[in-house]
Amino acid sequence: MGATVIRSTRGSKAVLAGAVVAVVVAASLPLWGESSWMREFVEISCYLIFAMMWNLLAGYGGMVSVGQQAFFGLGGYVMLALGNLYGVNPFLAIPIAAAVAALASLPVSKLAFRLQGGYFSIGTWVIAEVFRLSIANVSAVGGGSGTSLTALRGISRSVRESTTYWVALACVVASVALVYVFLRSKEGLALQAIRDSEVAAESQGIGVERMKLAVYVVAAFGCGMAGALYFVSNLRISPDAAFGVDWTAFAIFIVMIGGIGRIEGPVIGAIVFWALNKFCSDYGTWYQLGLGLLAIVMTLFFREGLGGFLNRRLGFDMLPTRRILKLGAEPVALKSQPVVEARV
Amino acid sequence: MLLQVDNISKSYGSLKVTRDVSFSVEEGHTLGILGPNGAGKTTLFNLISGDVRVDSGRISFAGRDVSALRPHQRCRAGIGRSYQVPHPFGNMSVFENLVTAACFGAQVSERAAWDMAEEILAKTGLLAQANKPAGSLTLLNRKRLELARALATRPRLLLLDEIAGGLTEPEAAELVAELKRIKAEGVTMIWIEHVVHALMSIADRLLVINFGEKLAEGEPQAVMNNPDVRRVYMGLEA
Numbered sequence: 001m002g003a004t005v006i007r008s009t010r011g012s013k014a015v016l017a018g019a020v021v022a023v024v025v026a027a028s029l030p031l032w033g034e035s036s037w038m039r040e041f042v043e044i045s046c047y048l049i050f051a052m053m054w055n056l057l058a059g060y061g062g063m064v065s066v067g068q069q070a071f072f073g074l075g076g077y078v079m080l081a082l083g084n085l086y087g088v089n090p091f092l093a094i095p096i097a098a099a100v101a102a103l104a105s106l107p108v109s110k111l112a113f114r115l116q117g118g119y120f121s122i123g124t125w126v127i128a129e130v131f132r133l134s135i136a137n138v139s140a141v142g143g144g145s146g147t148s149l150t151a152l153r154g155i156s157r158s159v160r161e162s163t164t165y166w167v168a169l170a171c172v173v174a175s176v177a178l179v180y181v182f183l184r185s186k187e188g189l190a191l192q193a194i195r196d197s198e199v200a201a202e203s204q205g206i207g208v209e210r211m212k213l214a215v216y217v218v219a220a221f222g223c224g225m226a227g228a229l230y231f232v233s234n235l236r237i238s239p240d241a242a243f244g245v246d247w248t249a250f251a252i253f254i255v256m257i258g259g260i261g262r263i264e265g266p267v268i269g270a271i272v273f274w275a276l277n278k279f280c281s282d283y284g285t286w287y288q289l290g291l292g293l294l295a296i297v298m299t300l301f302f303r304e305g306l307g308g309f310l311n312r313r314l315g316f317d318m319l320p321t322r323r324i325l326k327l328g329a330e331p332v333a334l335k336s337q338p339v340v341e342a343r344v
Numbered sequence: 345m346l347l348q349v350d351n352i353s354k355s356y357g358s359l360k361v362t363r364d365v366s367f368s369v370e371e372g373h374t375l376g377i378l379g380p381n382g383a384g385k386t387t388l389f390n391l392i393s394g395d396v397r398v399d400s401g402r403i404s405f406a407g408r409d410v411s412a413l414r415p416h417q418r419c420r421a422g423i424g425r426s427y428q429v430p431h432p433f434g435n436m437s438v439f440e441n442l443v444t445a446a447c448f449g450a451q452v453s454e455r456a457a458w459d460m461a462e463e464i465l466a467k468t469g470l471l472a473q474a475n476k477p478a479g480s481l482t483l484l485n486r487k488r489l490e491l492a493r494a495l496a497t498r499p500r501l502l503l504l505d506e507i508a509g510g511l512t513e514p515e516a517a518e519l520v521a522e523l524k525r526i527k528a529e530g531v532t533m534i535w536i537e538h539v540v541h542a543l544m545s546i547a548d549r550l551l552v553i554n555f556g557e558k559l560a561e562g563e564p565q566a567v568m569n570n571p572d573v574r575r576v577y578m579g580l581e582a
Contacts, residue, residue: 192436193444327472
């Protein structure tokens, strides 16, 4: 007789079904929605993808990078250069830009991985600044004052906006789905083990260094994709906007609010961030102070974040990555009715 | 010999924590390691498991030089270890802790890892805790988890670092019974322990170290009667 392991509950299946419906409804938005909604969605998508990558790095890999904007900006600039200088369709340039960012992360990791803890954080920030200063000296992409994306000029505004929106939706769905499938897989176990104890993970047969490098490269890919997407939508790029440390600051905020080291974290955090931004940003400096204060309070008193809080209130994980061993006599410790997915 | 340690040394700056230590362990045997606090027992484990690299000397496992291998490679080669201070994967369940060890240490498929994990949980008395977060366990159960997780990597050589420390007398007796069962299955063990009578009930040989050096090695009773050991370890005048 083999072990019976439960991987999802009725509740989590309902969440998944709800998500599918939401995506289908969202996909039809260009047919009935306003163009400002689409622009807002694209912007928050970029924040969400960026935050999800930061969550992978810091929340799972223990790599608290403050320099992911290096790959975000690089993605943006590669897309722009391909579009403006080489005539590549900017939408097609998005995955290429992401791949270039991933490729660039390999040599960068050689440098960054020599540093640990706080030194790693500051080091990655310095590397991002090097990226910013280097790009600011390339006159072909506008130097220090930046330039506009001209490659999309021939396309009508409504086609451009709806295409950008669909591409953003596809990027978000793909990112969330890939991260989710990955975390549920065997490799996901290794990543969670590294999150909890690097020393023990290594001694249990997990190649920690390789795993961290893989996460770093994947995060660079995601950040590059977010950057390319952002500037396809924004149409104007400058080194300060592309490589600003604000990107990482907001990502940290989003992840902290939603819950670090849990997959729902960035998704919930991004929604909260969007709402705060929409309804409170008129308060200017006070708004930003408020964000900072909120992040500090969450970090000190609500480490599980809103994601953890919601999971506890619901009594099941919305996006379960856990493996629950079905024990003979004892009723399974889940409030929601379990669905047995696999039997050996 | 399953494990052959030849003249290994390790220093941190001018502090020599392991000086020219050699010993070997036969397949199926249990070697007990004794020594005062700070004698370098845990360092010795770290050198064997690869958490710390040797400065000089050679460690061979199953006829293969493992001195240059990383800890995860040594684990896959068959060296499993527990930590003196338990290092559970705290946010993962007890079951998942074992599944992880089986997947990556024993390198079996996930399905096979589920079965292995369940079996080991039953064997180590942790089945009732299977779905609890490992970080929420009591000390006794954390120590059990250290042992169970090390077993899930399917080790040929098991390194146990003070797993009886801090346990009550009946708890320690239970643990010894468990270790005897593991030994009977043919697993070779090296056990660092201050609870001498627990150690004596299982060990085939004893190794005593002091200031990073080998002080004595041999049959348990003979080692315990060694005047140097009595002086250094028990604080007795010989």
